[in-house]
Amino acid sequence: MKIHALSTGSIRVKHSFLFASPGWRRQLDLFMPGPFSAPLPIHCWAIEHEGTLRLVDTGETAEARNVPCARPEVTKEQELPAAMAAAGLSVDEVSEVVITHAHGDHIDGLVHVHARVLINEKELQYLNTPMPRVMRRLLRQPLPPGFEPEPFVLDGGPFGAFLRSRPLSDDGRIVAVDTPGHTPGHVSVICVDDEGRHVMLAGDATDTLEQLHARRADAVAPDTKVHVATLETILAHCAQHPTVYLPSHDPESAARFAAATTVDADATTDRQATAVASPPAT
Numbered sequence: 001m002k003i004h005a006l007s008t009g010s011i012r013v014k015h016s017f018l019f020a021s022p023g024w025r026r027q028l029d030l031f032m033p034g035p036f037s038a039p040l041p042i043h044c045w046a047i048e049h050e051g052t053l054r055l056v057d058t059g060e061t062a063e064a065r066n067v068p069c070a071r072p073e074v075t076k077e078q079e080l081p082a083a084m085a086a087a088g089l090s091v092d093e094v095s096e097v098v099i100t101h102a103h104g105d106h107i108d109g110l111v112h113v114h115a116r117v118l119i120n121e122k123e124l125q126y127l128n129t130p131m132p133r134v135m136r137r138l139l140r141q142p143l144p145p146g147f148e149p150e151p152f153v154l155d156g157g158p159f160g161a162f163l164r165s166r167p168l169s170d171d172g173r174i175v176a177v178d179t180p181g182h183t184p185g186h187v188s189v190i191c192v193d194d195e196g197r198h199v200m201l202a203g204d205a206t207d208t209l210e211q212l213h214a215r216r217a218d219a220v221a222p223d224t225k226v227h228v229a230t231l232e233t234i235l236a237h238c239a240q241h242p243t244v245y246l247p248s249h250d251p252e253s254a255a256r257f258a259a260a261t262t263v264d265a266d267a268t269t270d271r272q273a274t275a276v277a278s279p280p281a282t
């Protein structure tokens with residue numbers, strides 16, 4: 001199995017996005033004036049396995065507009081085809097895309113892909129409810145043209161600490177797991193690499209590893225309790241299996257991926273332990 005870290009430009013987000021305000025100000029402060037972060041990466045991932053090239057998310061495009069809490073900085077030259085070419089890959093060879101969740105910085109790159117696109121059925125249902133519909137119109141963030149993903153159901157039983165999962169590869173080494181919170185149908189994709197480590201392509205399950213250890217709900221989660229429960233589940237999984245935890249926007253994801261640094265699930269801060277040598281029992 002070969003996993004490639006791709007990056008399609010960067011995004012600045014409001015401080016109140018990364019560090020959610022307490023109580024009723026949590027979502028309100030996203031729309032109030034406030035400081036922005038340094039540029040964060042917009043990662044997506046390519047996986048070569050069993051002769052199949054899969055993508056997890058597709059990154060952002062230069063078309064993306066600023067919204068009150070986020071400012072994408074993407075040029076045409078940084079979009080998916082170039083990001084893949086930099087990794088020695090071609091977008092024409094992709095046979096399947098798995099979407100972690102349907103926000104623009106994860107799905108806008110679909111305009112470049114002619115392949116099967118998979119999405120959690122629950123995420124697709126959520127997209128069609130009034131709140132996301134209104135927000136897309138207000139923020140002028142339409143779904144990419146021709147967006148017609150195939151829904152899947154997380155009916156594959158438990159995987160590690162996750163109660164609901166769905167194998168994506170025939171050998172079950174690439175698995176979608178249920179990580180609701182940021183959006184109700186958010187999934188992460190876990191790849192069991194050749195050394196037995198669980199490489200967790202976490203989308204926006206959190207923005208950073210620090211947020212995971214802090215068990216801090218994010219500012220956009222519709223239900224903070226659901227989000228915090230997911231963070232506990234991820235940490236429980238990290239305690240069971242050596243896990244390389246890779247959120248899409250964590251500035252440290254690329255280095256953690258390159259060094260195969262696994263999460264120290266007992267850490268109360270984002271102190272990280274180096275990968276253990278022996279493969280886990282799955």
Ligand SMILES: [Zn+2]
Nearest residue numbers: 103105204248
């Ligand atoms: Zn995102």
